Amino acid sequence: MTITRADAVRLDAADPLAGLRDRFDIPEGVVYLDGNSLGAPPRAVAGALAAFADDWRRDLIGAWGSAGWGGLAARLGTRVARLVGAAEDEVIVTDTTSGNLFKLLVAACRMRPGRSRVLIEAANFPSDLYVAQGVCELLGLELGYLDEGAPLDETVAVVVHSHVDFRTGEIADMAGLTARAHDVGALMLWDLCHSAGAIPVDLTGAGADLAVGCTYKYLNGGPGSPAYAYVAGRLQDRVRQPITGWGGHARRFAMAREFEPAPGTARLQVSQAPVIGMVALDAALDAFEGVTVEALRDKAASLGELFVALAAERLPALRLVSPRDPAARGSQVSFAHPAAERILAEAAERGVVGDFRPPETMRFGFAPLYVRHVDVYEAVERIAAVVPA
Amino acid sequence: MTITRADAVRLDAADPLAGLRDRFDIPEGVVYLDGNSLGAPPRAVAGALAAFADDWRRDLIGAWGSAGWGGLAARLGTRVARLVGAAEDEVIVTDTTSGNLFKLLVAACRMRPGRSRVLIEAANFPSDLYVAQGVCELLGLELGYLDEGAPLDETVAVVVHSHVDFRTGEIADMAGLTARAHDVGALMLWDLCHSAGAIPVDLTGAGADLAVGCTYKYLNGGPGSPAYAYVAGRLQDRVRQPITGWGGHARRFAMAREFEPAPGTARLQVSQAPVIGMVALDAALDAFEGVTVEALRDKAASLGELFVALAAERLPALRLVSPRDPAARGSQVSFAHPAAERILAEAAERGVVGDFRPPETMRFGFAPLYVRHVDVYEAVERIAAVVPA
Structure with a gap:
């Protein structure tokens, strides 16, 4: 029952999302x-950037209105909301993931005065750890690590967790953990960086309070593209984030003397919207038009399953560190190998791009909008040629 | 001694910076x-954006290295440093002005533990007021207003001030106020938004400690372009800013568990650099190549003087609110009029773009790289046609 290239070709032929790859521009021969x-x-991004330059040239500062620059943060928020199971007005695109995490974490602690602890997993993405460490130092709170036995009890103000683990791709039980946090009166803050755009995210269904995410991974916004923040509607008027710039003011151009938070998620903004990055993201999100998150998940699972099956046949020296069950895994498969860094470097020379996470993890992501089953087949072929015997 | 259009033409003919206007793309007929x-x-921005799209397409994630994306924050910092009188390693381009102000203000207060007050001017740009209010609330400090008699004494941790007043264009005495702050052991934090790129700024000569500024005004980086932050070399290792994301980590990709600040200004970064905005800014700064800040100041003063003289002749109903002495004024002239908002709207219909600041200020900026003396002449002609008799 050896898997052949023909099997991969057949899977692509049956893939309802196969045509979406044309929305992207990927160099020939690169996996x-x-x-x-x-x-x-x-593909739409380059044209959108050219149109941006035209808008600026033609209308100068007037383009904040005429080209819709002023409305981008909220409008992009509604586009992202659909992908993360949020209401249209519960997401805003602004700043960076870590910056938004800082703002929401401080806001969460303020909504739970008197509680002395923040919980996170030591296995979380390091930037989340660093931000949580910084917030705890700033506010005089204690940081506990859930995966090291720190208790989730009524001393906890907020729990921070990634929806998909960046190393292993494991999907967390969003509804379950949120319920556990709520049981002790804590708030729940999700990091969606490694899930949104690849698998279904249901913030509303899970009863989540707060969330952050980036747009440069599965949302294809480009390097350092603007991030987003989610606040459940029921909490929006109570969120007081600490970076109170004019971007989050209720009447920015009134130039009033005192800060007054804007209604809803608009108060999470700090300054002017980074228009060029937002214009690129707006075009990038067009690639999701007409696609359901369920279809994305199915395609991602199919790609991941093929990769795992091929690896079992041809890459026996690699140890799977992702969950074996595709339903428990995001759109990513990770393997461990002592020579992981060198294997990835040599694979890259052969046009297979994955990435390394210390000490010995190889990560392979299967962006369902543009990765094909034949790409997966090619990847395993080329990696097999560089794994030490 | 009426000033004529011919006088303006003569001034342009003698202007050593006249050729720089070709570096910009400004619609015909618009002043x-x-x-x-x-x-x-x-003009260089559109091409730079197209080149960015090519880099991303060709090298995908590899472009962080091959296209130099990873070095943009520091490299742009060195380019801005020249315009603000700083050493090359004292400026970094990152985040937004208000976000950077937040970070540096918290860092400054941490460098002055035990001091209970922050000083600012009530006339400062509102976003600076809001950020200072937010920081004081966060840290339990008191905010005092210098222009309302708050004393600058040894209870003050840090003084925040704009180099050029956003309403009146008045230039502050950077060296003098910095010395006064230092006399009582306080730190001095300058906002350069309305000065950098139009008039000389000498952070080093003034002995300044900290500074922030935007790049979308006189530096022409585009709407919401990335901002910059300055930390004097002697303070860099002591600055501890509170938003400790991986962008400011000493070894970002080591994925270590604990935050460890990067050396120098790199620690002011929070997350990934907003590459698209930075690429645009990099191209925009090319417009300053071969230009001295002294030449910019001279041109700006010449334009402002012409405007003031013409206004005295033809716009007697407008009250000058900027300093009369060009040496005391940034590259901006402001007038007050009860109908300011309507006058500006009607002038805009005639292609003259200034802006309104409540309650009755009209601001006119004279970006020395691209504004001509004939533009100034045209502006006064067209404004005269719409000022109520």
């Missing part, structure tokens, strides 16, 4: 399995 | 006097 780190370029 | 709000588009 790009690093869309979980930086998404591939949607 | 753009709002570069102090959003700079005009440098």
Whole structure:
């Protein structure tokens, strides 16, 4: 029952999302399995950047209105909301993931005065750890690590967790953990960086309070593209984030003397919207038009399953560190090998792009909008040629 | 001694910077006097954005290295440093002005533990007020207003001040106020938004400690372009800013568990650099190549003087609110009139773009790289046609 290239070709032929790859511009011969780190370029972006330059040239400062620059943060928020199971007005695109995490974490602690602890997993993405460490130092709170036995009890103000683990791709039980946090009166803050755009995210269904995410991975916004933040509607008027710039003011151009938070998620903004990055993201999100998150998940699972099955046949020296069950895994498969870094470097020379996470993890992402089953087949073929015997 | 259009033409003919206007793309017939709000588009930007799209397409995630994306924050910092009188390693381009102000203000207060007050001017740009209010609330400090008699004494941790007043264009005494702050052991934090790129700024000569600024005004980086932050070399290792994301980590990709600040200004970064905005800014700064800040100041003063003289002749109903002495004024002239908002709207219909600041200020900016003396002449002609008799 050896898997052949013909099997991969057949899977592509039956793939309802196969045509979406044309929305992207990927160099011939490259197998790009690093869309979980930086998404591939949607074709629409270059044109959108040229149109941006035209708008600026033609209308100068007037383009804040005429070209819709002023409304981008909220409008992009509604586009992202659909992908994360949120209401249209519960998401805003602004700043960076870590910056938004800082703002929401401080806001969460303020909504739970008197509680002395923040919980996170030591296995979380390091930037989340660093931000949580910084917030705890700033506010005089204690940081506990859930995966090291720190208790989730009524001293906890907020729990921070990634929906999909950046190393293993494991999907967390969003509804279950949120319920556990709520049981002790804590707030729940999700990091969606490694899930949104690849698998279904249901913030509303899970009863989540707060969330952050980036747009440069599965959302393909480009390097350092603007991030987003989610606040459940029921909490929006109570969120007081600490970076109170004019971007989050209720009447920015009134130039009033005192800060007054804007209604809803608009108060999470700090300054002017980074228009060029937002214009690129707006075009990038067009690649999701007409696609359901369920279809994305099915395609991602199919790609991942093929990769795991092929690896079992041809890459026996690699140890799977992702969950074996595709339903428990995001759109990513990770393997461990002592020579992981060198294997990835040599694979890259052969046009297979994955990435390395210390000490010995190889990550391969299967962005369902543009990765094909034949890409997966090619990747395993080329990696097999460089794994030490 | 009426000033004529011929006089303006003569001034342009003698202007050593006249050729620089070709580096910009400004619509025919438009007199753009709002570069102090959003700079005009440098011609090089559109091409740089197209090149960015090519880099992303060709090298995907590899472009962080091959296209130099990873070095943009520091490299742009060195380019801005020249314009603000700083050493090359004292400036970094990152985040937004208000976000950087937040970070540096918290860091400054941490460097002055035990001091209970922050000073600012009530006349400062509102976003600076809001951020200072937010920081004081966060840290339990008191905010005092210098221009309302708050004493500058040894209870003050840090003084925040704009180099050029956004309403009146008045230049502050950077060296003098910095010395006064230092006399009582306080730190001095300058906002350069309305000065950098139009007049000389000498952070080193003034002994300044910290500074922030935007790049979308006189630096022409485009709407919401990335901001910069300055930390004097002697303080860099002591700055501890509170938003400790992986962008400011000493070894970002080591994925270590604990935050460890990067050396120098790199620690002011929070997350990934907003590459698209930075690429645009990099191209925009090319417009300053071969230009000294002294030449910019001279041109700006010449434009402002012409405007003031013409206004005295033809716009007697307008009250000058900027300093009369060009040496005391940034590259901006402001007038007050009860009907300011309507006058500006009607002038805009005639192609003259200035801007309104409540309650009755009209601001006109003279970006020395692209505004001509004939533009100034045209502006006064067209404004005279709409000022109520």
